[in-house]
Amino acid sequence: MGIDNLNRTFQKKLSNNEKLFVPYIMAGDGGLNILEERIAFLEDSNASAIELGIPFSDPVADGPSIQEAGIRALQEGTTLEKVLSTLKNSIKKRSVPIILMTYINPVLQYGPEKFAADCAASGVDGAIIPDLPLEEEKLISIPFKRHSLGLIRLAARTSSKDRLRKLAAISDGFLYAVSVMGTTGARSMHDKEVKDYLTKLKELSTAPVLAGFGVSNSEQAQQLGSYCDGVIVGSKIVELFHEGKTGEIKKLIAESTKKRNSESVLK
Amino acid sequence: MKKYTMPDIEGKFGVFGGRFVPETLMPALKELETVYENAMNDPDFINEFHDYLRQYVGRETPLFHAGNLTEKIQGANIYLKREDLNHTGAHKINNTLGQALLARRMGKKKIVAETGAGQHGVATATVCALLGLECIVFMGEADIRRQKLNVFRMELLGAEVRSVKNGSGTLKDAVNEALRYWVSSVNDTHYILGSVVGPHPFPKIVRDFQSVIGRETRRQALEQNGTLPDVVVACVGGGSNAMGMFYPFIEDEDVKLFGVEAGGKGTHTEEHANALNGKTGVLHGTMTKLLQDDHGQIQEAFSISAGLDYPGVGPEHSYLHEAKRVTYTAITDEEALEAFQTLSKTEGIIPALESSHAVAFALKQAEKMSPEESIVICLSGRGDKDAEQVKHILEEYEHGNR
Numbered sequence: 297m298g299i300d301n302l303n304r305t306f307q308k309k310l311s312n313n314e315k316l317f318v319p320y321i322m323a324g325d326g327g328l329n330i331l332e333e334r335i336a337f338l339e340d341s342n343a344s345a346i347e348l349g350i351p352f353s354d355p356v357a358d359g360p361s362i363q364e365a366g367i368r369a370l371q372e373g374t375t376l377e378k379v380l381s382t383l384k385n386s387i388k389k390r391s392v393p394i395i396l397m398t399y400i401n402p403v404l405q406y407g408p409e410k411f412a413a414d415c416a417a418s419g420v421d422g423a424i425i426p427d428l429p430l431e432e433e434k435l436i437s438i439p440f441k442r443h444s445l446g447l448i449r450l451a452a453r454t455s456s457k458d459r460l461r462k463l464a465a466i467s468d469g470f471l472y473a474v475s476v477m478g479t480t481g482a483r484s485m486h487d488k489e490v491k492d493y494l495t496k497l498k499e500l501s502t503a504p505v506l507a508g509f510g511v512s513n514s515e516q517a518q519q520l521g522s523y524c525d526g527v528i529v530g531s532k533i534v535e536l537f538h539e540g541k542t543g544e545i546k547k548l549i550a551e552s553t554k555k556r557n558s559e560s561v562l563k
Numbered sequence: 564m565k566k567y568t569m570p571d572i573e574g575k576f577g578v579f580g581g582r583f584v585p586e587t588l589m590p591a592l593k594e595l596e597t598v599y600e601n602a603m604n605d606p607d608f609i610n611e612f613h614d615y616l617r618q619y620v621g622r623e624t625p626l627f628h629a630g631n632l633t634e635k636i637q638g639a640n641i642y643l644k645r646e647d648l649n650h651t652g653a654h655k656i657n658n659t660l661g662q663a664l665l666a667r668r669m670g671k672k673k674i675v676a677e678t679g680a681g682q683h684g685v686a687t688a689t690v691c692a693l694l695g696l697e698c699i700v701f702m703g704e705a706d707i708r709r710q711k712l713n714v715f716r717m718e719l720l721g722a723e724v725r726s727v728k729n730g731s732g733t734l735k736d737a738v739n740e741a742l743r744y745w746v747s748s749v750n751d752t753h754y755i756l757g758s759v760v761g762p763h764p765f766p767k768i769v770r771d772f773q774s775v776i777g778r779e780t781r782r783q784a785l786e787q788n789g790t791l792p793d794v795v796v797a798c799v800g801g802g803s804n805a806m807g808m809f810y811p812f813i814e815d816e817d818v819k820l821f822g823v824e825a826g827g828k829g830t831h832t833e834e835h836a837n838a839l840n841g842k843t844g845v846l847h848g849t850m851t852k853l854l855q856d857d858h859g860q861i862q863e864a865f866s867i868s869a870g871l872d873y874p875g876v877g878p879e880h881s882y883l884h885e886a887k888r889v890t891y892t893a894i895t896d897e898e899a900l901e902a903f904q905t906l907s908k909t910e911g912i913i914p915a916l917e918s919s920h921a922v923a924f925a926l927k928q929a930e931k932m933s934p935e936e937s938i939v940i941c942l943s944g945r946g947d948k949d950a951e952q953v954k955h956i957l958e959e960y961e962h963g964n965r
Contacts, residue, residue: 353860354735354846356742357585363729375858400583401845405859427583427845431573452587454749459589477587478747 298444301421302345302393302469306504306525309344309553316344316470316506316526317517317553319533319545320397322365323348323382324374326537331379332386334537339392341546342553345469347424347528348383350376350398357399357426359481361531365538376402376411384418393421395448395469400428403436412439422446422469430462448472453493457500464501471501473524476510481531483510494523517552527552564888567813569879574763576882582762584742584848591749596764598669603771608664615660616775619693620650624776626783626939631909632926639932641925642792642939643912644780646804653915653944654776654804655686659755661772663690666753673697673752677741679706679734679800680869681713682915682944683757688722698722701741704732706869713948731863734873738847758801759877762848766806766877773807780939781811788937794928796821797941798921799891800836800871802880804943809889819890822880823924825866826893836864838876839884839891851878867896867956868916868949894920902926903946903953915944916953 309316319338323331338346349362351369358366376398383394396415403411403425415423422445428435433447440447446468451460453474464471475490476483490507497505507520508528517527529548536545569576582592602608616622625648629641646654659676666674674696678684684700691698700717704726707714717724730736738761745754759766759773784792795812797805799822812818827835836854844853846861854862854874864874883889894902899916902923907913914922918941925940932938946953 353730354739356739356847357746359743370860377858399845401853401855401861402859404844405842405855405857426585427848429582429584429586429589431589432581432583450586452585452589454587454590456590463586474585474587476747477749479743 297416297419298421299446299468300444302446305393306344306470310504310525313555315521315553316504317342317549318345318347318506318526318528319343319549320347320349320528320530321537322362322369322534323350323379324369324372325365325534327372328374328378328382331382332389335386335390335392337542339390341549343392343549344526345393345395347395347397347530348379350379350396350402352399352402355399357479359479359531361534362480365534376406380414380418383420387419394419395422395424395446396420397424397426400425400435408436409439412436412443412445415445416443420445422448424448424450424472426450450474451497453477453489460497461500464497464503467501467503470504470506470525471497472528473497473505473507474509475507475520478509480509490520491523494520498524514548514551517548521552564813564816564886569882570763570767574767576879577885578843579850579878579881580763580766581850582848583845583850584762585746587746588749592762592764594669595665598665599764599768602665602668608668612661612664616657620656620660621648622775623779624648626780626787629910632906635909636926636929638929638934639793639936639938640934641929642937643942644776644808644939646776646941646943647912647914647918647945651686651689652947653682653686654773654807655683655757656689657775657807658757658769658772658803659683659686659690662753662755662768663694663696666696666755667694669753671751671753673748674755675699675701675741675744675748675752676755676757677734677737678702678757679737679872680948681706681710681717682870682948684722684724685713685716685720687755688717688720691722692720699744700724701727701737701744703727703734703737706733706737709869734869735861742847758803759806759879760801760847760849760851760875766849766879769803770806770810770879773803774810776804776807776941777809777811780808784937784939791815791818792939793932793936794819794821794938795941796823796921796925796928796938798823798871798917798943799876799880800825800873800917801875802877804941806877806879808941809883813888820888821924821928822889822891823920824891824893825868825871825920826895827865827867829895830893834865835893836866836871836873837893838864838874839880843881846875849878851875852881852884867899868920870915870917871920892924894923898923900953900956912942913946913950914942915946916949918943919946
């Protein structure tokens with residue numbers, strides 16, 4: 297469980313020459329009763345891990361698709377407590393790692409110590425907290441260490457090299473490379489700067505580097521994946537689930553993770 | 564308080580404050596901090612700021628002895644710090660001017676801002692016009708409907724007003740959207756935050772630019788009366804006029820400071836903006852007292868006055884509240900409306916609904932004080948913008964619909 301599980305799972309896939317693919321879903325979007333089913337579907341579709349979003353009233357790092365999913369989830373009465381207990385009940389039915397993506401305020405109200413303990417008890421392996429930069433991590437770092445939970449750090453295009461080095465050195469599981477200047481959501485970004493940024497992160501990081509924010513199709517996923525170890529796809533997965541197009545999700549993951557003989561870089 | 568040195572180097576006021584923002588913004592916040600510290604040590608910058616305050620904003624503003632009101636209340640001598648006389652009609656421009664000069668110093672030619680009722684948006688659009696900066700203002704859809712005139716004023720000043728449909732379409736959502744926009748444009752854009760909220764260094768910068776209010780008041784009180792006021796009162800939404808007024812008095816332990824939040828329909832109801840009675844949490848990049856539910860979801864604030872309609876409060880206010888240096892209280896919509904009319908009739912000064920909250924509390928306080936004592940009210944803005952709304956409400960009262 298925890299950091300070890302993340303490391304083990306990712307290493308196994310990478311040594312098998314697969315790219316990593318972490319889909320994001322919003323917990324409670326469509327009701328918490330279908331969460332178990334969605335996780336099973338993604339696990340079955342060869343997701344490397346699942347980033348599970350906790351809805352928050354003021355998600356400043358998210359674009360429209362995930363904002364709307366969050367509103368739907370809140371209308372379903374979703375709370376952090378209910379998500380954790382749902383995960384706990386289905387702990388034996390899954391083997392795919394679970395990473396919670398949550399803003400810091402719900403964690404603070406839950407209590408950092410209790411949050412870490414309940415995460416561990418529910419089979420959660422780590423967390424991504426987009427509004428908790430290095431400077432503020434101490435709010436949760438001790439409970440996270442105590443329960444061997446991974447804290448996945450986010451690197452940004454604006455971060456200085458020193459800062460990137462620091463983030464790369466301490467990130468658990470993988471380093472989340474925010475590939476665009478902006479919020480989550482689809483957009484084109486096939487420029488040289490992204491390549492240079494991801495290449496630089498790969499040099500700095502011993503942990504796998506995954507590109508996220510703005511990735512919406514398998515071409516992008518393959519391209520970005522060729523510069524690093526894989527991708528995180530959020531808004532697109534959320535939209536496809538909402539529209540009931542699960543076949544496309546399967547296809548997207550399959551195409552994004554397929555083994556390659558040579559690095560085929562698309563335009 | 565003895566020596567007051569908040570915030571610390573991490574931007575904390577005790578446990579409050581800090582920088583809870585996406586990584587993309589961290590370098591910009593650090594740059595802003597550095598540029599600000601340099602600017603504050605650069606006499607040319609300070610002189611330019613003060614020249615504009617004098618020539619363009621119209622400072623200093625009077626500390627007016629409200630004789631009629633004093634006579635009516637039969638208690639302490641009442642003074643009004645006339646921030647309503649500033650260019651654009653409120654204290655907001657003290658901050659937007661300072662920040663726009665900082666933006667220019669950073670070489671950033673574009674400005675983004677949020678606005679609730681439109682006062683901060685207008686003050687931002689104004690200084691952008693003055694300094695030749697591009698300006699985008701995010702404003703909630705509901706607020707755009709309620710404040711059409713301010714939308715037009717901003718456009719007239721050359722700003723682009725973008726409607727925010729998310730959430731309740733009010734100030735909180737406008738801040739979210741301005742932050743999102745800033746994340747995507749941080750290389751060439753400065754965010755002029757309108758209150759002492761948000762991530763460090765904003766609460767400090769806004770307080771410092773607004774502290775001209777308290778510094779003038781302190782000096783004027785000594786000049787006029789040879790002594791400091793016994794009591795100082797200001798309204799608190801995010802709390803920028805209050806912080807600007809209180810800050811120069813914090814070490815004067817004999818001066819009692821009162822911050823007045825919006826009590827809406829009453830703090831016993833669910834419709835108020837009494838954030839300081841809320842729980843500690845993180846919103847818009849800072850740790851502070853917030854209106855939120857047990858699960859950490861932020862709740863909507865409610866007030867007759869759009870400028871106080873915010874579910875959080877500046878982190879320094881949370882600190883001063885816990886340190887018991889400032890006493891915070893709340894005034895209901897109804898009490899504020901009454902004070903709005905009282906001040907208009909007795910002194911010929913129509914106060915903003917925000918400032919009317921401070922007036923309402925101060926009148927209650929003045930009554931309990933002696934004629935040898937004095938009380939200063941920060942009259943943060945003028946009430947022209949509220950006249951139409953108040954007219955409607957009073958008509959409804961007359962027809963017994965409320």
